[in-house]
Every structure is written in C-alpha cells, then in structure tokens.
Amino acid sequence: MYKLIAIDMDGTLLNDRHEVPGEVKAALAEAKRQGVKIVLCSGRPIGGMRSYIDELILNEIGDYAIAYNGALVQNTHTKEAISEISLGHKDLVKLYNLSNELNTPMHFFDAENLYTPNADISEYTILESYLTKVPLHYRTVNEIPVHVSIPKIMYINDPANIDRIVQALPEDLSEQYTIVQSAPYFLEFVHPNVSKGNAVKMLTEELGIKKEEVMCIGDNENDLSMIQFAGCGVAMGNAIPEVKAAADFQTLTNNENGVAHAIEKLILEASKV
Missing domain, CATH: 3.30.1240.10 (Hypothetical Protein, Haloacid Dehalogenase-like Hydrolase; Chain: A; domain 2)
Known part of the structure; x- marks a missing residue:
C-alpha cells in the first residue's frame, strides 16, 4: 500500500488551463481519506503553490509541500520549513x-x-x-x-x-x-544537494515511510529524480521520453485527468480488493 504520493504540478496535476480538474480533486480527496499523504512537489515557489494547496485542503495537520524543485520542504499547516537549501x-x-x-x-x-x-x-x-x-x-x-x-x-x-x-x-x-x-x-x-528526489527522500525518512510505499508522478526533467527514487514512478502521458523510460507506470495526459487515472488504478482499485 502506498502511504505518500508526491505530485508535480505544471503538466501533471494541472491541465493546460492551470486548473485542477474535478476528477483529479476527487481522486486526491479519496486517497487522502484513506490515509495517503498527498505532497505537491513543484519547481514553483511556495507562494505560487499556496492557492492550490488551499483548494485541495492540503494544509491540515501533517500536510507538507515541496517547492523550488526541492530547495524547500514545508509543513503547510504550521508554515515551518522542514528543509531549506539555498544559493547565495x-x-x-x-x-x-x-x-x-x-x-x-x-x-x-x-x-x-x-x-x-x-x-x-x-x-x-x-x-x-x-x-x-x-x-x-x-x-x-x-x-x-x-x-x-x-x-x-x-x-x-x-x-x-x-x-x-x-x-x-x-x-x-x-x-x-x-x-x-x-x-x-x-x-x-x-544547490547541488537539491532535487525533487532528494526532497522526497528526506521527507519520507522524516515520516518513517519506506521507499516502496512512495509513488511519484511527473512529466518533465525536473521530475526525473523523484520518479527514479519512488517505489512506483508514474509518467504522465505528456511526459518527456526520459521520464517515461524511468517510470514504472504510464498514465494519461494532464488534460485527460492522468493523475486521477493513476491513483484510481494503483491505489483506489487496489484498496477494494
């Protein structure tokens, strides 16, 4: 059973209109209801993630987000930085x-x-x-x-x-x-120590979650490190070839509710068995 899903935003969570589709919202809410941690993992600054974090109610006790391609890991409830690695x-x-x-x-x-x-x-x-x-x-x-x-x-x-x-x-x-x-x-x-993969690894170790209990979903080069780290790496249908080659599962595109499709197939259907 997967305990944490790290999800890229642009080209993954969001469709080309920069919206979270209703089907994706519903799948995320159900996965969270079943105890799966949902972690948005983006190259965006944390301020550019905040409206989506609030929209998806990923700001409760024990919720986290990863910003700036892994340079910041933040507790979204307390706004405390769990990890912060910057340039000068x-x-x-x-x-x-x-x-x-x-x-x-x-x-x-x-x-x-x-x-x-x-x-x-x-x-x-x-x-x-x-x-x-x-x-x-x-x-x-x-x-x-x-x-x-x-x-x-x-x-x-x-x-x-x-x-x-x-x-x-x-x-x-x-x-x-x-x-x-x-x-x-x-x-x-x-910073050379920063990547999405390193940030997800650090957070899962902090939470006592094993690598094989982690799913990561992405589409572009900055997602490759977390796709490679994950117990299950998921490539979007619109992902670059390198991400598709590294992934364990390929879902639909960001305009076809690909995140929802992956969660349904790999988590929600499995929980019904």
Whole structure:
C-alpha cells in the first residue's frame, strides 16, 4: 500500500488551463481519506503553490509541500520549513555573468519575491510572475543584499535558445549546481544537494515511510529524480521520453485527468480488493 504520493504540478496535476480538474480533486480527496499523504512537489515557489494547496485542503495537520524543485520542504499547516537549501550572492553573480556571456535573460527568487537583473524584462519572466502570483521586481545584481538566500535561479528563453544554452554551459557547472529543465523555456539552477528526489527522500525518512510505499508522478526533467527514487514512478502521458523510460507506470495526459487515472488504478482499485 502506498502511504505518500508526491505530485508535480505544471503538466501533471494541472491541465493546460492551470486548473485542477474535478476528477483529479476527487481522486486526491479519496486517497487522502484513506490515509495517503498527498505532497505537491513543484519547481514553483511556495507562494505560487499556496492557492492550490488551499483548494485541495492540503494544509491540515501533517500536510507538507515541496517547492523550488526541492530547495524547500514545508509543513503547510504550521508554515515551518522542514528543509531549506539555498544559493547565495556569489552564485547569483557567477550565473548572471554567465547569462551575459550566453546572451540569455535570467531571473531568481528569494523567499517572497521574483527578481530580474534585466532592464528589458523577458516575457518568460512576466509569465513566471503571472503563473506563480509572486511579485516581480527589477534589481541590478549590485542592489541585491550580499546575505541574500536564493532558492532558485533561472535562465529563460525561447526553446531553441534554451537548447543552445544547455550545449554551451561550462562542463564543470553541473558539479556546482543541480541544473534541470522544467519547461521548454526554463532552465533552472539550484544547490547541488537539491532535487525533487532528494526532497522526497528526506521527507519520507522524516515520516518513517519506506521507499516502496512512495509513488511519484511527473512529466518533465525536473521530475526525473523523484520518479527514479519512488517505489512506483508514474509518467504522465505528456511526459518527456526520459521520464517515461524511468517510470514504472504510464498514465494519461494532464488534460485527460492522468493523475486521477493513476491513483484510481494503483491505489483506489487496489484498496477494494
């Protein structure tokens, strides 16, 4: 029996209208009623997850969420950080200078806000602020306090340019950061110890839940580590090939209630036997 389900949001939990379909809500509510912990696990900042956490009533005693691709694990009832691993000002300067060399816009988060050092603000930065409902500010790197705590830094660009940037990254950069693509136009940098898989592992150990009792559902590169960690990794029908190859089960797409289909097949039907 699975005791915890970690679920990605964009492209997984949410349909393309950024809504949680009714069928998905019902499946999550029934799984929770049966004692399964539902943990939203997203690249989004925690503020950009909050409305969905509240909508799904995942803010009760013993509820948790994972934000910033694993940089923050939070008790959603008390708002206490169970784990918080961030980058610093030196990382910001390094990745900003590299973004200039690669001719790509960037943005980054602190605990409450989204910032861009680019005076010509990218449409993808505006999209990020809109989707996550996090306030956006223009700040030069020199205006950012040296003691800043940065959960995540992102390069943003057209998909073809993101592919070019990935190819042009210095080889040793992957030793200094966890680098993942969460969307065709987002390339994300977090602390090297941070990943969704590591965050799910830490939380399950904290809760005394075994690996084989964990299900993880996702669609993109930043979900791969938790798909590989899980006792049952579930790939969405719209997942990238690498996620499908690593998964134990493939469900329907995010526009076909894929999360509900997986929960029905792997948890709710099994509980009736």
